[in-house]
Every structure is written in structure tokens, then in C-alpha cells.
Amino acid sequence: QAGSSLLDLTHGIGGLLPRLSRPANHSRIHYAVMFDAGSTGTRIHVYTFIQNKLPILDNEMFQSIKPGLSAYVNSPEMAGHTVRMLLKVAKQTVPRVEWKRTPVILRATAGLRLLPKQRAHALLDQVQHVFDESPFLVPDDSVSIMDGTNEGVLAWITMNFLTGHLSPQSQKTVGILDLGGGSTQITFLPKLRKTIESVPSADYVARFDVFNSSFELYTYSYLGNGLMAARLGALGALGAKGTVFKSSCLPKKFRDEWSFGGLTYQVSGDPEGLSGYKPCYLEVQKVVQGVIHQPHELQDTSAFYAFSYYFDRAVDAGLIDGERGGRLEVRDFKRRAKEICNKLTSSPPSGPFLCLDLTYITALLKDGFGFKETTVLQLTKKVRNVEASWALGAILDHLHNMKIHRGDETFPNPVTCDL
Numbered sequence: 001q002a003g004s005s006l007l008d009l010t011h012g013i014g015g016l017l018p019r020l021s022r023p024a025n026h027s028r029i030h031y032a033v034m035f036d037a038g039s040t041g042t043r044i045h046v047y048t049f050i051q052n053k054l055p056i057l058d059n060e061m062f063q064s065i066k067p068g069l070s071a072y073v074n075s076p077e078m079a080g081h082t083v084r085m086l087l088k089v090a091k092q093t094v095p096r097v098e099w100k101r102t103p104v105i106l107r108a109t110a111g112l113r114l115l116p117k118q119r120a121h122a123l124l125d126q127v128q129h130v131f132d133e134s135p136f137l138v139p140d141d142s143v144s145i146m147d148g149t150n151e152g153v154l155a156w157i158t159m160n161f162l163t164g165h166l167s168p169q170s171q172k173t174v175g176i177l178d179l180g181g182g183s184t185q186i187t188f189l190p191k192l193r194k195t196i197e198s199v200p201s202a203d204y205v206a207r208f209d210v211f212n213s214s215f216e217l218y219t220y221s222y223l224g225n226g227l228m229a230a231r232l233g234a235l236g237a238l239g240a241k242g243t244v245f246k247s248s249c250l251p252k253k254f255r256d257e258w259s260f261g262g263l264t265y266q267v268s269g270d271p272e273g274l275s276g277y278k279p280c281y282l283e284v285q286k287v288v289q290g291v292i293h294q295p296h297e298l299q300d301t302s303a304f305y306a307f308s309y310y311f312d313r314a315v316d317a318g319l320i321d322g323e324r325g326g327r328l329e330v331r332d333f334k335r336r337a338k339e340i341c342n343k344l345t346s347s348p349p350s351g352p353f354l355c356l357d358l359t360y361i362t363a364l365l366k367d368g369f370g371f372k373e374t375t376v377l378q379l380t381k382k383v384r385n386v387e388a389s390w391a392l393g394a395i396l397d398h399l400h401n402m403k404i405h406r407g408d409e410t411f412p413n414p415v416t417c418d419l
């Protein structure tokens with residue numbers, strides 16, 4: 001999984017240099033480890049940087065384990081075990097002499113945000129214990145739940161860094177759409193002042209400095225609107241238990257157990273009721289309606305990168321290639337959702353949830369964010385062999401302290417300010 005190119009922060013951020021042979025002076029190489037404790041899995045990213053005036057990203061090692069830490073809510077020591085297993089990747093990648101100056105950090109996202117505080121912290125305590133026992137450098141605040149605003153901003157930094165859009169010379173940037181299991185993020189640099197001025201609240205705006213440029217982004221993380229949480233919402237299973245949850249988005253004869261966030265649900269199709277795209281759309285619509293804010297400008301924002309479950313489901317639906325990714329229009333998700341939902345058999349080869357998932361993605365993009373049907377999305381898993389995720393942005397933030405902050409009290413009140 002070696003990275004293919006050097007990513008140079010000094011020549012326009014994310015400027016790509018041809019791969020060089022390793023510098024003779026090994027003290028110029030350093031490492032950093034970021035764990036992504038997501039709702040559906042835990043992942044480790046081991047980054048290799050070459051020290052320059054500013055560091056150059058040389059390589060990423062990536063590995064993941066399912067399920068996420070929240071599945072171990074009743075056996076927290078298993079959370080520690082998961083992290084201990086993944087730390088082996090760091091030990092294999094980082095030379096032994098570097099261990100004591102290589103930072104290890106874990107940030108948890110929606111899975112732990114959705115748990116009661118005490119239970120989430122019981123899981124994090126186990127991780128902290130594993131870190132403390134490890135031979136790596138454990139910085140202050142090395143294990144925590146990440147703020148949702150930062151999740152979107154850091155993924156935006158990752159993608160714009162990797163695509164070379166962060167340099168002061170770069171005229172444009174790319175927006176990002178991240179669909180996790182528990183939450184979903186939208187982040188972009190607005191072209192119009194009105195987009196910032198018409199946000200519902202100050203926490204839709206984040207300001208920060210990165211490598212001599214200042215940015216003010218529209219960003220929001222919707223907890224409960226990740227793909228797995230949306231399944232629960234569509235099934236009416238949020239907070240409920242002890243019954244079979246039926247959906248017109250599932251094949252009529254389908255009945256099974258399904259688990260998320262440490263709970264297991266009985267789910268089934270609706271043998272006597274309706275099935276297909278239209279009734280399914282009505283079910284998923286309630287998960288987005290009145291919840292998702294439609295930014296003032298979206299129509300002609302040049303490019304959005306979409307990753308995580310947007311990517312995975314586009315692959316499952318046969319819309320893009322799993323290696324290369326590809327460009328899709330919003331209406332491609334809709335077309336495929338219709339095709340799949342309108343011929344739901346008892347055992348579709350693509351899995352029983354594909355109709356629900358594609359219909360939810362369509363509703364989220366159109367009725368939720370308000371994208372046009374013709375908006376182009378760049379579906380991406382990796383850029384230059386580096387995982388599309390907030391993790392790289394988070395390690396850059398750790399190394400360079402970007403001081404990300406949300407709109408503060410002095411922020412204009414959208415109700416009273418003069419637009």
C-alpha cells in the first residue's frame with residue numbers, strides 16, 4: 001500500500017513531485033499515527049513524512065477492522081483489543097528507533113457521539129490504556145470524540161491537500177460530501193457572501209488558517225443522517241425495540257437480523273404492503289425533511305468529491321468502478337435506485353438494503369442538500385493512494401495547529417443582519 005507520490009507542502013499544498021529515492025539522512029523522516037474510530041469500523045492510518053521546512057507526505061499505510069468501537073458498548077475491553085490489533089500495523093511500519101517520538105492519536109466520530117457519554121468514555125478509557133502501554137508517543141488529548149464541525153473541515157483539508165487546491169495560487173477548491181454510518185458531512189468554500197450570511201446558525205461556519213491561507217467554510221455534520229442511522233430512521237426503529245421493523249424499501253420476503261451501534265434489530269420487507277421506489281422514497285424522505293439545511297449556493301459549485309458510503313454504494317450499484325471511482329450526476333443515483341427498488345426480489349444479488357441505501361442517498365442529495373439532478377459528483381476512495389477521509393487533515397492539524405473555530409458570538413445573526 002505504498003503511496004505513489006510525494007505530496008509536497010512547500011510547493012503549493014499537495015503539489016505532486018515525482019517519487020524520489022529516500023533521502024540518505026533518515027532523521028528527516030518521521031511518522032504519525034491516526035486512528036479513525038468510526039461507527040462502522042476502526043481504521044489506522046500510519047503516515048510517513050519527510051521533514052522539510054514544511055513536511056512532505058511520503059506514504060500512508062492503512063488498515064481497518066469491523067465493527068466499530070460502539071459495538072463493544074457491553075464489553076469495553078474489546079475496544080482496547082481492536083486498537084491493540086491495529087497498532088501492530090504501526091509497529092511494522094515505523095522503525096523501532098522512531099516509536100518513542102511517533103505520536104498516536106484516536107478520534108472517534110458518530111458511533112461514540114450517539115452513545116451515552118459515560119458508556120462512550122468507558123470505551124475510550126480502554127483505548128487510552130492501550131496507548132499508555134504502547135511504546136509510542138502519547139500526546140495530551142490523544143484519545144477523544146471529535147467535534148462534528150472538525151470532521152467536515154478536516155476531510156475538506158485532506159481532499160484539497162491531495163488534489164493540490166490548498167496553495168495560495170490555487171483559484172478554486174473542491175467541496176466534500178462524506179456519508180458515514182452515523183453522521184454525514186457537507187463542506188465547501190462558498191463563492192457568495194450570502195451563503196455564509198444565510199446559515200441557520202453560527203456553527204455552520206468554520207474559520208481556520210492553513211499554510212499561510214485563511215479559509216471560511218460552510219460545513220455541517222448531521223448526526224443521525226449517516227447511512228446506517230438513516231436505515232434505522234426509515235425503519236422507524238430509532239430508540240424502539242422488540243418488534244419486527246418493516247420497510248417498503250426491502251424485498252417483500254426478506255426477514256433478518258441487522259446490527260448497528262451495539263444493538264440488533266429484526267427487519268423485514270412488508271409482505272402485504274407496498275414495495276418499490278415511490279413508497280420507499282416517502283419512507284426515507286422523513287429522515288431528511290426539515291433536518292438538512294439547503295445552502296444558498298450549490299448549483300454551480302464546480303466540483304464535489306463524494307466518498308465513504310457514497311462511493312461504496314455507487315460501486316455496489318454498478319455505477320462506478322471500485323478501483324478507479326468515477327464521475328456521476330445526482331440523477332444517476334436516482335435512476336439506479338428506481339431500477340433496483342422496482343424489481344425487488346426476495347434475494348437480490350446486490351444485497352437486501354441496496355434499494356433503501358440508494359433511495360436515501362438520492363433523497364439526501366436532492367431534498368436534503370438541494371443539489372440539482374445534474375450536479376456532478378466525483379466518487380473517490382483514494383487520491384494518490386491516500387485514503388479519502390478526515391484522518392490526514394486531522395494529523396496535519398495536530399502537526400500544524402490550524403486553530404479551527406466555529407462562527408463565534410460576533411458572527412452576524414442571520415435573522416437580524418442586513419442581507
Ligand SMILES: O=c1ccn([C@@H]2O[C@H](COP(=O)(O)OP(=O)(O)O)[C@@H](O)[C@H]2O)c(=O)[nH]1
Pocket residue numbers: 036037038039040041043068109110111179180181182183184226308309312387388389
Ligand atoms: O478511511 C476511511 C474511513 C471510512 N471509510 C468509509 O466510511 C464509511 C463509514 O464511515 P464511519 O463508520 O466512519 O461512519 P461515521 O462514524 O463517520 O458516521 C464506510 O463506507 C467506510 O468504508 C473509508 O472508506 N475509508
